Amino acid sequence: MTPFAYHRPATVAEAVLLRWREPASAFLAGGQTLIGTLTAGGAHPSALIDVARIPDLAGIRDEGGRLVVGAAATHATIARDAGSLPGLAALARVIGDLQIRNMGTLGGSLANNDPAGEHAAAALGLGADIRTDRRTLPADSFFTGPFRTALDPDELVVAIAYPRPRRAGYAKMRDPASGYPVVGVFAAETADGPRVAVIGAGPRPFRLPAFERALAAGFGPDALAGLTVSAQGLRDSLHASAQYRAHLIAVLARRAVAAAK
Amino acid sequence: MRIALDINGRSIEAEVEAATLLVAFLREHMGLTGTHVGCDSGQCGACTIHLDGRAVKACLVLAVQADGRRVTTIEGVAAPDGALHPLQEAFRDHHALQCGFCTPGMVMTGLDLAETLETPDEWAIRAGLSGTLCRCTGYTPIVEAIADAVAARRERKA
Numbered sequence: 029m030t031p032f033a034y035h036r037p038a039t040v041a042e043a044v045l046l047r048w049r050e051p052a053s054a055f056l057a058g059g060q061t062l063i064g065t066l067t068a069g070g071a072h073p074s075a076l077i078d079v080a081r082i083p084d085l086a087g088i089r090d091e092g093g094r095l096v097v098g099a100a101a102t103h104a105t106i107a108r109d110a111g112s113l114p115g116l117a118a119l120a121r122v123i124g125d126l127q128i129r130n131m132g133t134l135g136g137s138l139a140n141n142d143p144a145g146e147h148a149a150a151a152l153g154l155g156a157d158i159r160t161d162r163r164t165l166p167a168d169s170f171f172t173g174p175f176r177t178a179l180d181p182d183e184l185v186v187a188i189a190y191p192r193p194r195r196a197g198y199a200k201m202r203d204p205a206s207g208y209p210v211v212g213v214f215a216a217e218t219a220d221g222p223r224v225a226v227i228g229a230g231p232r233p234f235r236l237p238a239f240e241r242a243l244a245a246g247f248g249p250d251a252l253a254g255l256t257v258s259a260q261g262l263r264d265s266l267h268a269s270a271q272y273r274a275h276l277i278a279v280l281a282r283r284a285v286a287a288a289k
Numbered sequence: 290m291r292i293a294l295d296i297n298g299r300s301i302e303a304e305v306e307a308a309t310l311l312v313a314f315l316r317e318h319m320g321l322t323g324t325h326v327g328c329d330s331g332q333c334g335a336c337t338i339h340l341d342g343r344a345v346k347a348c349l350v351l352a353v354q355a356d357g358r359r360v361t362t363i364e365g366v367a368a369p370d371g372a373l374h375p376l377q378e379a380f381r382d383h384h385a386l387q388c389g390f391c392t393p394g395m396v397m398t399g400l401d402l403a404e405t406l407e408t409p410d411e412w413a414i415r416a417g418l419s420g421t422l423c424r425c426t427g428y429t430p431i432v433e434a435i436a437d438a439v440a441a442r443r444e445r446k447a
């Protein structure tokens with residue numbers, strides 16, 4: 029590991045200033061992605077700015093029709109305490125493994141935007157807002173490409189505001205070795221109509237407009253019978269072909285709708 | 290950087306490089322070699338320890354991230370007089386180890402499960418162990434040992 033400096037700022041403003049002053053630095057949250065990358069020599073930041081203990085990034089609270097989850101909330105905390113928002117706790121409960129869930133955070137997962145990162149499914153599937161130190165970004169325009177987001181380099185994710193759906197569910201096909209999803213689908217019946225979001229299958233998370241239209245007629249797995257997805261543009265890898273991923277999307281969409289509570 | 294933390298009930302102060310992994314700090318600076326290193330990349334769980342009472346992989350944590358926090362390693366599980374923890378007893382009773390390489394990580398993972406699982410359900414335990422790999426036992430005796438510990442905790446609470 030290349031040596032780096034370590035800062036643990038107490039506030040959002042201090043964290044962003046440190047990051048801005050040192051362009052080669054990086055934010056550190058749970059470290060469950062970043063530290064492995066450092067050990068493997070895949071990144072050489074001049075400094076790490078640890079945001080995991082900043083009070084504004086902690087906790088889960090109710091804000092009228094929305095559940096607001098701090099960016100530093102761990103997957104384990106969300107699995108335990110976000111039960112009032114259908115689908116989200118169920119999704120957090122199946123991320124990676126026990127140890128990863130105890131350290132890994134919501135904000136780190138969204139900012140990293142691994143194409144198989146699971147929190148993107150709920151953020152996009154519920155139409156959440158990503159609140160940063162300087163603005164609010166809708167999930168629909170947040171995920172711009174593999175490992176790329178609409179965040180500025182020195183922009184800090186502070187919290188995610190999820191509108192409460194009527195019901196929502198999540199289904200994944202787990203890679204048995206890594207725990208990551210081969211494909212994951214989040215389906216929600218929201219105040220603005222049905223939303224279906226897919227992760228693991230494309231270069232970035234995406235929605236399925238044809239499935240959403242079908243669900244508008246009646247939110248149940250039967251509404252999706254016979255609907256298929258084209259393999260065009262889907263990920264093709266050692267773990268799963270594009271055709272298999274296309275097949276999984278349709279199967280998991282029905283399972284996510286059936287699991288919706 | 291100067292850090293101050295609690296390791297197995299002892300207050301420790303130490304000077305570390307920011308780039309020192311917690312697992313390296315525990316093994317090389319503190320001499321606590323019970324925490325093993327299998328993959329150094331977050332896959333195998335051999336390095337599992339507790340940070341503030343919850344199981345984490347010490348090869349994916351920096352020593353500086355543990356500053357001000359409470360760390361428990363396998364060396365801190367048995368009583369000071371050497372009496373084994375009930376989960377360690379259960380591992381012995383069920384022959385839940387062969388070569389022993391994974392065992393410290395298995396016990397630390399199992400202790401988290403023993404605290405957090407509602408029921409000693411076999412499949413919940415197997416899912417809970419998915420980040421901690423054993424190359425010898427075939428898992429069945431490990432799952433049985435942890436199931437005993439979950440059941441024992443429920444009895445204590447009842």
Ligand SMILES: Cc1cc2nc3c(=O)[nH]c(=O)nc-3n(C[C@H](O)[C@H](O)[C@H](O)COP(=O)(O)OP(=O)(O)OC[C@H]3O[C@@H](n4cnc5c(N)ncnc54)[C@H](O)[C@@H]3O)c2cc1C
Nearest residue numbers: 057058059060061062124132133135136139146185207208
């Ligand atoms: C063995 C293993 C299995 C895994 N399995 C899964 C899985 O099944 N599903 C899944 O979704 N994930 C999985 N993960 C990834 C895990 O969920 C990570 O915790 C997560 O992707 C990153 O969160 P973190 O808090 O650890 O971020 P870090 O590693 O600390 O940071 C990741 C990136 O995000 C940036 N960042 C962090 N916080 C912020 C913030 N608040 N604002 C702006 N930028 C920020 C950092 O600078 C860095 O670039 C797995 C990881 C491992 C090691």
Ligand code: FES
Nearest residue numbers: 327328329334348
């Ligand atoms: S050594 Fe840490 S998970 Fe393998």
Ligand code: FES
Nearest residue numbers: 387391423424425
């Ligand atoms: S007992 Fe040998 S690796 Fe588990």
